[in-house]
Amino acid sequence: MDRREAVTKVAWLLGGTVLGANLFVDMSCKPKAKKFNNEFDVDQVAFLDEVADTILPTTSTPGAKAAKVGAFMALMVQDCYTPEDQKVFEKGIKELDNASDKKFSKKFVELDPKQKTELLVQLDKEQKDYQSKKKPEEANHYFRMMKELTLLGYFTSEIGCTQALRYSAVPGRYDGCMPYKKGDKAWAT
Amino acid sequence: MAENVYDAIVVGSGISGGWAAKELTEKGLKTIMLERGENIEHIKDYVNASKNPWEFPHRGGKTQKMIEDYPVLNRDYTLTEVNLNYWTNEKDCPYVETKPFSWFRGYHVGGRSLMWGRQSYRIGDIDFEANLKDGIAVDWPIRYKDLEPWYGYVERFIGVNGSIENLPALPDGDFLPPMEMTCVEKDVAARIKAHYKGARHMIMGRSANLTVPHKGRTNCQYRNKCWLGCPFGAYFSTQSSTLPAAVATGNLTLRPFSIVKSIIYDKDTKLAKGVEIIDAETNKTYEYFAKVIFVNASALNSAWLLMNSATDVWDGGLGSSSGELGHNLIDHHFRCGAAGRVEGYDDKYYYGRRPNGVYVPRFRNLNGEKRDYIRGFGYQGGSSRENWSRDIAEMNIGGEFKDALTEPGHWSMGLGAFGETLPYHDNKITLDKTKKDKWGLPVLNIDCEIRDNEHKMRKDMMADAAEMLEAAGVKDVHTYDGGYTMGMGIHEMGTARMGRDPKTSVLNEFNQVWDAKNVYVTDGAAMTSSACQNPSLTYMALTARAVDHAVKELKKMNFS
Numbered sequence: 001m002d003r004r005e006a007v008t009k010v011a012w013l014l015g016g017t018v019l020g021a022n023l024f025v026d027m028s029c030k031p032k033a034k035k036f037n038n039e040f041d042v043d044q045v046a047f048l049d050e051v052a053d054t055i056l057p058t059t060s061t062p063g064a065k066a067a068k069v070g071a072f073m074a075l076m077v078q079d080c081y082t083p084e085d086q087k088v089f090e091k092g093i094k095e096l097d098n099a100s101d102k103k104f105s106k107k108f109v110e111l112d113p114k115q116k117t118e119l120l121v122q123l124d125k126e127q128k129d130y131q132s133k134k135k136p137e138e139a140n141h142y143f144r145m146m147k148e149l150t151l152l153g154y155f156t157s158e159i160g161c162t163q164a165l166r167y168s169a170v171p172g173r174y175d176g177c178m179p180y181k182k183g184d185k186a187w188a189t
Numbered sequence: 190m191a192e193n194v195y196d197a198i199v200v201g202s203g204i205s206g207g208w209a210a211k212e213l214t215e216k217g218l219k220t221i222m223l224e225r226g227e228n229i230e231h232i233k234d235y236v237n238a239s240k241n242p243w244e245f246p247h248r249g250g251k252t253q254k255m256i257e258d259y260p261v262l263n264r265d266y267t268l269t270e271v272n273l274n275y276w277t278n279e280k281d282c283p284y285v286e287t288k289p290f291s292w293f294r295g296y297h298v299g300g301r302s303l304m305w306g307r308q309s310y311r312i313g314d315i316d317f318e319a320n321l322k323d324g325i326a327v328d329w330p331i332r333y334k335d336l337e338p339w340y341g342y343v344e345r346f347i348g349v350n351g352s353i354e355n356l357p358a359l360p361d362g363d364f365l366p367p368m369e370m371t372c373v374e375k376d377v378a379a380r381i382k383a384h385y386k387g388a389r390h391m392i393m394g395r396s397a398n399l400t401v402p403h404k405g406r407t408n409c410q411y412r413n414k415c416w417l418g419c420p421f422g423a424y425f426s427t428q429s430s431t432l433p434a435a436v437a438t439g440n441l442t443l444r445p446f447s448i449v450k451s452i453i454y455d456k457d458t459k460l461a462k463g464v465e466i467i468d469a470e471t472n473k474t475y476e477y478f479a480k481v482i483f484v485n486a487s488a489l490n491s492a493w494l495l496m497n498s499a500t501d502v503w504d505g506g507l508g509s510s511s512g513e514l515g516h517n518l519i520d521h522h523f524r525c526g527a528a529g530r531v532e533g534y535d536d537k538y539y540y541g542r543r544p545n546g547v548y549v550p551r552f553r554n555l556n557g558e559k560r561d562y563i564r565g566f567g568y569q570g571g572s573s574r575e576n577w578s579r580d581i582a583e584m585n586i587g588g589e590f591k592d593a594l595t596e597p598g599h600w601s602m603g604l605g606a607f608g609e610t611l612p613y614h615d616n617k618i619t620l621d622k623t624k625k626d627k628w629g630l631p632v633l634n635i636d637c638e639i640r641d642n643e644h645k646m647r648k649d650m651m652a653d654a655a656e657m658l659e660a661a662g663v664k665d666v667h668t669y670d671g672g673y674t675m676g677m678g679i680h681e682m683g684t685a686r687m688g689r690d691p692k693t694s695v696l697n698e699f700n701q702v703w704d705a706k707n708v709y710v711t712d713g714a715a716m717t718s719s720a721c722q723n724p725s726l727t728y729m730a731l732t733a734r735a736v737d738h739a740v741k742e743l744k745k746m747n748f749s
Contacts, residue, residue, distance in 0.1 A: 080252050088265075117586055155594070186598075
């Protein structure tokens with residue numbers, strides 16, 4: 001029956017089956033940054049790393065940037081998102097910077113860690129509120145996309161699995177009733 | 190002996206084809222096993238089996254390209270990058286859906302024995318007698334006593350773990366030690382037993398995973414990555430179990446890329462002489478000849494093969510004289526049940542990833558009970574502690590949030606139902622001669638749906654799960670129906686059913702085609718009714734029994 005339970009974590013966060021060519025990305029006039037892939041340039045990936053690392057920062061274990069979550073997000077959006085979702089996500093990068101500008105008169109990457117956290121807490125409230133009211137056919141909030149990809153990317157990364165969580169590639173046996181004490185880490189898989 | 194002449198031909202190399210090849214070769218018959226797809230060699234070709242989660246670029250997800258290429262597979266959990274190469278190319282092998290039918294196929298050596306769920310249950314006389322008692326479809330031509338020794342024979346060879354329960358609705362088997370329940374499952378099982386006073390049971394699931402070393406195969410390592418192929422050979426597949434046994438006899442020839450196009454039928458002897466194949470790589474046709482032919486192409490394709498054979502004698506093909514070939518298509522309807530949160534057990538966890546769950550055998554419409562539907566359903570389920578994907582209220586961003594997610598959350602427990610689907614004559618497959626596959630062969634048109642009996646049953650399938658979980662103290666229980674269309678159970682059955690009368694069935698009590706006695710069909714096509722248990726073990730037992738019969742008939746010179 002595990003096959004019934006094998007629903008991948010990404011299934012619910014992507015959705016949609018509309019197909020088509022990738023949409024244009026960069027409309028800014030400044031010199032173009034080096035491309036990372038078909039959807040993102042390296043500056044955008046660095047930006048996503050900062051967002052991810054604010055959501056899941058370094059604590060006693062490395063944070064999302066160390067786990068290269070920015071690059072993971074860029075790959076997932078390029079390969080797995082519908083063109084519509086890609087558009088929302090990519091526009092979201094600008095919207096997040098606009099929100100930063102509005103609140104602190106600075107670009108997101110220029111904020112100090114406390115300000116970054118404050119802004120993302122605000123955006124997280126905004127996305128939760130939006131998601132709870134939106135119709136199913138309406139697009140997801142860009143920050144929900146970023147947060148979900150951050151969680152997925154981090155906790156399935158090597159750092160996430162083996163340092164933030166516990167991972168055993170070949171358990172070798174099964175114990176259905178193992179003792180647990182507060183602070184013990186969860187299994188990665 | 191010419192190089193294209195054998196004692197036996199087996200069409201298909203999946204769960205039942207592998208069994209046919211093993212039994213035929215072990216009884217001394219020179220056998221050729223014809224597989225339409227590529228070879229997948231045990232261990233060597235399980236290319237993703239030892240990868241860590243982070244080694245999959247999309248972490249097991251699906252890309253837009255995959256969704257475009259595999260629109261059918263995308264209808265369920267089945268579309269994932271971890272084992273995409275085990276599923277059939279949908280563009281090369283199309284079919285027509287008059288009504289929605291999700292056909293999840295595996296065209297390669299081993300077939301779906303590589304990806305199957307491994308749940309292994311016997312069906313008993315409650316099931317074998319059901320059609321007769323209800324006055325629907327036709328009576329099974331066999332009873333439990335006919336199959337019982339063959340179930341044991343199969344279980345002892347493949348290795349099925351399970352517990353002896355002495356339940357009338359679910360015959361016990363010849364088991365390896367059972368897997369262990371979690372502490373939550375143990376307590377839920379005890380509370381269900383007490384609440385229903387022994388009328389309902391939650392037992393450990395029975396699966397074809399080895400809990401101890403068995404016949405030279407390693408025991409399960411609790412990775413729960415079975416459907417990638419097991420490098421330890423710890424679950425039953427053709428590759429891990431029946432194929433090595435058949436190869437060891439020296440009597441087996443395995444020919445991949447061999448699409449069997451038709452069975453060659455001899456009007457004078459009323460027997461099959463052999464088969465015609467298309468080489469899937471070269472498109473050349475070849476003929477192979479044998480005294481006996483086992484058809485194990487999977488339920489829909491076995492019927493397809495019969496429909497494409499002997500059409501000069503019968504318009505509808507070999508076995509169509511009954512008017513039942515391609516009809517009575519059944520599956521198990523599922524994707525509904527209930528789940529909830531379990532309080533407490535904060536000091537309990539588990540070690541290892543158990544590739545098995547708990548099972549609730551059928552309890553409805555037994556002992557004189559009469560619901561507003563006939564037959565019943567069973568549950569598969571399990572418990573676990575929530576992981577990082579859970580929602581944590583009031584904690585959204587930052588280090589505290591991250592550290593909280595590194596610990597397991599609360600326990601949850603769920604039950605998902607698998608219901609019997611009745612064999613309706615009008616649920617059918619036909620050849621669509623206007624549409625061709627990559628090799629120019631006509632494709633199947635599938636026209637079936639679940640009906641009133643199943644829809645009524647689904648209400649109980651949800652409500653009973655919720656009631657049982659609540660009775661066991663599970664909190665916040667919610668029911669769900671994830672939506673089901675036929676095929677999603679991946680338990681296609683019934684398209685060449687067994688019966689007692691050639692006028693109303695395609696196969697007799699030994700799985701022989703009434704119209705060509707040296708042709709045996711022993712996969713899901715043979716099923717006269719579906720019961721609610723996972724069916725693969727029954728196909729294996731029917732196959733072993735049918736080979737035993739075929740070899741006895743050969744010795745009596747009945748096929749010459």
